[in-house]
């Protein structure tokens with residue numbers, strides 16, 4: 582059984598661990614790099630989990646997925662979904678959708694009217710996943726910060 586829970590300061594090490602696993606598994610899917618995240622000190626992870634809305638998916642064996650809600654730098658009415666990752670053994674079992682629902686619920690409670698995210702060209706599994714959950718392309722596109730040769734698109738969903 583999987584439990585989705587918002588991280589607190591005591592979960593900082595678990596958040597670091599799952600984030601490093603995500604960047605090892607899918608380095609091309611994210612706006613940062615494994616090396617940059619590995620360099621963040623322990624107190625930096627405590628700050629992260631206490632200033633943003635980190636949702637962790639826990640199995641009896643440990644954390645198997647993560648999704649993070651942050652303020653949207655481009656839209657005061659929206660919140661931004663970042664860091665979405667589920668370990669391969671839990672793909673297709675609904676864990677990822679439950680993580681997104683947790684971020685949508687947080688954003689709603691925070692007074693937002695929409696949730697937005699960026700997804701890279703070629704990540705068809707993620708695109709289909711987000712489309713199923715009601716996210717639609719806004720038409721905005723730009724280079725992936727960690728690899729400007731790759732383009733990404735902004736998706737948005739009203740809440």
Ligand SMILES: CC(C)(COP(=O)(O)OP(=O)(O)OC[C@H]1O[C@@H](n2cnc3c(N)ncnc32)[C@H](O)[C@@H]1OP(=O)(O)O)[C@@H](O)C(=O)NCCC(=O)NCCS
Nearest residue numbers: 607610665666667672673677699700705706707709710713
């Ligand atoms: C993106 C991610 C969180 C989605 O979670 P998931 O459990 O895999 O998602 P689901 O299985 O519920 O949905 C995936 C969809 O893609 C489809 N799909 C599966 N494999 C696919 C492939 N190789 N190519 C295209 N579509 C694929 C599935 O059929 C499903 O679509 P459907 O609901 O229309 O049938 C997960 O795959 C993941 O962690 N990927 C690596 C990290 C990543 O890409 N994060 C997103 C950053 S924006």
